[in-house]
Amino acid sequence: MDNVLQMAAEHARAQEATAIHKITMRIGDMSGVSIDALTFAFDVLARDTMAAGAELLIEPVKARCRCKACAAEFTPDSPITTCPGCGAPGATLIEGREIELTSMEVS
Numbered sequence: 001m002d003n004v005l006q007m008a009a010e011h012a013r014a015q016e017a018t019a020i021h022k023i024t025m026r027i028g029d030m031s032g033v034s035i036d037a038l039t040f041a042f043d044v045l046a047r048d049t050m051a052a053g054a055e056l057l058i059e060p061v062k063a064r065c066r067c068k069a070c071a072a073e074f075t076p077d078s079p080i081t082t083c084p085g086c087g088a089p090g091a092t093l094i095e096g097r098e099i100e101l102t103s104m105e106v107s
């Protein structure tokens with residue numbers, strides 16, 4: 001979360017802004033980040049920064065896997081998953097680990 005605020009502050013400074021009003025992020029299902037915890041931490045950590053009072057919008061990203069055997073794409077229902085098409089284990093996670101800053105409103 002510190003990193004997110006740092007990233008946001010760097011973006012804001014690059015645009016010669018002095019305040020951050022809104023931050024939009026993409027958080028993956030498998031990123032290990034709890035959206036509730038993130039929202040709470042943001043309010044606390046942002047308090048003494050240029051992001052104080054900023055709105056945090058989070059776009060959750062559903063996990064997606066691709067089967068190594070048949071290349072089928074599917075949404076895993078647990079971290080250890082088998083392909084629903086061919087039953088092969090060990091699919092590759094292609095989406096769902098995101099912790100990304102997607103947009104910001106500054107002034």
Ligand SMILES: [Zn+2]
Pocket residue numbers: 067068069070071072083084085086087088
């Ligand atoms: Zn498969």
